[in-house]
Amino acid sequence: MCNFILKMDKTPKFPDDFHLRCFNYVGLAQILTEVVEEVRLSIDREVNGADLLYSLLSAPWLYSLLRPLFSFFHWSSAVPQIMASVRGLAAPSSEAQELYILLKCPHMQALLSAHDSVAQRDYGPVLPPLPDKLPDNEEAMRIVCLVKNKQPLGATIRKNEKTGNFFIARVIHGGLADRSGLLYPGDKLVEVNGQKVRGLQPEHVIQMLNLNFWVNYPFNSMVDYSPLQDPAIPCPDAGMAFSKGDLLKIVDQRDIRWWQARKLHSASLCCGLIPSTNHKQRELWWSQPYQAHTCIRPCTLITHTDTYTHRCLNFCALFKMFVGIINENKCIETAGFRHSLRVWRRKSYSKRKPSCYSCGVSSCHNTSATLYEEVVHYQRHIDDPPRLIVLIGPSGVGVNELRRRLIKINPNTYQGPISHTTRSQKMGEKNGREYHFVTKEVFAYMVVNHKFLEYGEHNGHMYGTSLDSFQDVLDNGKICVIDLEPHCIHSVRTKKLKPYIIFVRPPSPARMKQTRKDPHFLSNRYIKRYFYDKDFEEIEEASRTMEAKYRQYFDCVIVNDDLQDSCMDLFTAIQHAQEEPQWIPASWFAPDHP
Numbered sequence: 001m002c003n004f005i006l007k008m009d010k011t012p013k014f015p016d017d018f019h020l021r022c023f024n025y026v027g028l029a030q031i032l033t034e035v036v037e038e039v040r041l042s043i044d045r046e047v048n049g050a051d052l053l054y055s056l057l058s059a060p061w062l063y064s065l066l067r068p069l070f071s072f073f074h075w076s077s078a079v080p081q082i083m084a085s086v087r088g089l090a091a092p093s094s095e096a097q098e099l100y101i102l103l104k105c106p107h108m109q110a111l112l113s114a115h116d117s118v119a120q121r122d123y124g125p126v127l128p129p130l131p132d133k134l135p136d137n138e139e140a141m142r143i144v145c146l147v148k149n150k151q152p153l154g155a156t157i158r159k160n161e162k163t164g165n166f167f168i169a170r171v172i173h174g175g176l177a178d179r180s181g182l183l184y185p186g187d188k189l190v191e192v193n194g195q196k197v198r199g200l201q202p203e204h205v206i207q208m209l210n211l212n213f214w215v216n217y218p219f220n221s222m223v224d225y226s227p228l229q230d231p232a233i234p235c236p237d238a239g240m241a242f243s244k245g246d247l248l249k250i251v252d253q254r255d256i257r258w259w260q261a262r263k264l265h266s267a268s269l270c271c272g273l274i275p276s277t278n279h280k281q282r283e284l285w286w287s288q289p290y291q292a293h294t295c296i297r298p299c300t301l302i303t304h305t306d307t308y309t310h311r312c313l314n315f316c317a318l319f320k321m322f323v324g325i326i327n328e329n330k331c332i333e334t335a336g337f338r339h340s341l342r343v344w345r346r347k348s349y350s351k352r353k354p355s356c357y358s359c360g361v362s363s364c365h366n367t368s369a370t371l372y373e374e375v376v377h378y379q380r381h382i383d384d385p386p387r388l389i390v391l392i393g394p395s396g397v398g399v400n401e402l403r404r405r406l407i408k409i410n411p412n413t414y415q416g417p418i419s420h421t422t423r424s425q426k427m428g429e430k431n432g433r434e435y436h437f438v439t440k441e442v443f444a445y446m447v448v449n450h451k452f453l454e455y456g457e458h459n460g461h462m463y464g465t466s467l468d469s470f471q472d473v474l475d476n477g478k479i480c481v482i483d484l485e486p487h488c489i490h491s492v493r494t495k496k497l498k499p500y501i502i503f504v505r506p507p508s509p510a511r512m513k514q515t516r517k518d519p520h521f522l523s524n525r526y527i528k529r530y531f532y533d534k535d536f537e538e539i540e541e542a543s544r545t546m547e548a549k550y551r552q553y554f555d556c557v558i559v560n561d562d563l564q565d566s567c568m569d570l571f572t573a574i575q576h577a578q579e580e581p582q583w584i585p586a587s588w589f590a591p592d593h594p
């Protein structure tokens with residue numbers, strides 16, 4: 001993002017050749033000669049009056065003549081004179097009366113006055129001169145000149161408390177800043193009319209910019225909180241309970257330990273106390289048993305038995321994995337839909353210890369570090385790449401069925417990423433279509449260089465989804481749709497991918513039993529079989545656990561009851577994600593965010 005100095009407006013050019021010619025005496029004389037000649041020829045020709053009038057009115061020279069005439073004419077001063085003349089008439093004609101009414105109309109007077117200003121080029125403040133001394137890195141500096149009327153600028157600013165720098169936090173759609181096309185979220189504000197802003201109080205900068213409003217961004221809560229179970233809160237009755245994913249509007253931050261907030265989409269306007277982000281004692285309630293908080297073990301604690309399934313491996317371990325093939329089942333594959341990867345996932349679940357996941361490059365991420373996440377309203381611009389669509393759900397709920405149908409119905413719009421594998425290419429397969437077929441060495445190199453979002457082994461072959469494969473889909477001009485294990489969410493939550501996360505929730509077990517009569521699913525023993533009753537209960541239980549843990553990241557929830565309806569819901573949700581404003585983390589606009 002570029003730095004910029006805010007300055008005032010610059011007069012636009014009026015690029016019209018005819019117009020310029022008419023200001024020139026020689027040009028005007030030439031046009032008049034052409035006009036006289038044209039009229040003479042028209043009279044000599046025996047044409048009827050209507051034709052003559054039509055050709056006269058549509059003649060380009062007429063416009064050329066009228067332009068300077070209108071430009072030279074000062075309507076604002078002529079109008080009172082015309083009106084006085086009409087008033088002075090003893091018996092004004094109906095046309096004169098109509099003209100009088102028209103000229104009296106304030107809209108018409110405003111229009112004529114605007115015309116005069118434009119014609120005389122009498123607008124815009126005189127610009128202050130450019131600064132003599134531009135900083136050394138002037139190439140990265142953008143000078144923005146805006147003429148501001150009484151309208152708000154239509155932008156909000158954010159201060160980085162550590163550096164004291166100010167950034168444009170958001171540009172309100174359709175506002176002055178947006179229409180100017182000169183300000184973008186993430187731009188660093190350096191000076192306003194020659195005055196440096198770094199280190200100033202936000203209120204001061206707001207005043208300088210005449211922002212007219214100052215919006216405190218809402219926060220997305222990343223935890224569940226119950227004041228009644230918080231021993232540290234000074235007055236539990238004044239506290240406000242909230243759940244993961246609730247949008248909180250912070251109203252008062254003056255107390256460094258307890259903020260006042262209200263829920264954004266709640267009918268109640270009443271505020272309540274919530275712990276501030278720098279509340280030292282938050283661990284007290286954070287560690288309460290009711291918190292279903294994530295306990296993610298660091299990679300170094302992976303036990304020996306997990307070696308084959310955990311991904312935080314060094315090179316040696318990786319090769320050990322290649323050699324120590326676990327040959328448990330036949331690989332079930334469907335072109336492009338990564339069944340092998342899913343079988344591997346299933347296997348790795350059974351070997352994982354509860355509440356400890358580790359497979360992707362960034363899975364060693366402690367989500368408990370953040371209480372709230374600042375969010376901003378984001379409206380995807382038509383030129384922005386489409387947002388990554390991420391489907392998440394308990395195994396067997398139908399995530400892949402929905403994804404498969406979506407892509408099948410509209411293959412020109414949606415596509416899944418192509419995975420990498422070390423297995424050999426089969427007859428009829430094409431490199432880069434079903435899979436990227438690579439050697440074990442290349443695969444290992446990619447692992448070591450953190451190229452994979454997730455990877456695993458099945459039947460002695462490695463399978464992995466690279467982060468670059470999403471970019472390939474975008475480069476094809478399509479929307480990338482992936483299914484993801486929730487512990488990998490952090491790897492895709494980037495400024496570049498701006499993922500829109502859809503959670504696929506099962507209907508009740510009874511309803512699943514009704515709707516899933518024929519379908520097969522991949523059982524824990526990695527074989528395809530019909531659903532049993534206990535499968536539905538397990539799916540519901542897994543869904544509950546997943547939602548409790550990751551709800552704060554979900555942008556949308558779809559209940560996969562009737563398949564047709566769910567496909568429609570998915571389609572609508574994706575459209576919303578791409579075309580309508582959504583809340584996204586403010587950090588995605590920070591200049592230093594990946």
Ligand SMILES: Nc1ncnc2c1ncn2[C@@H]1O[C@H](COP(=O)(O)OP(=O)(O)OP(=O)(O)O)[C@@H](O)[C@H]1O
Nearest residue numbers: 395396397398399400401515519520521561562563
């Ligand atoms: N709404 C639905 N109605 C009926 N059958 C469904 C529905 N959704 C999915 N199915 C069927 O349920 C079975 C399991 O679905 P799917 O393979 O998509 O599960 P999944 O969530 O991707 O799980 P896994 O990743 O373990 O394969 C499939 O046979 C699929 O056709």
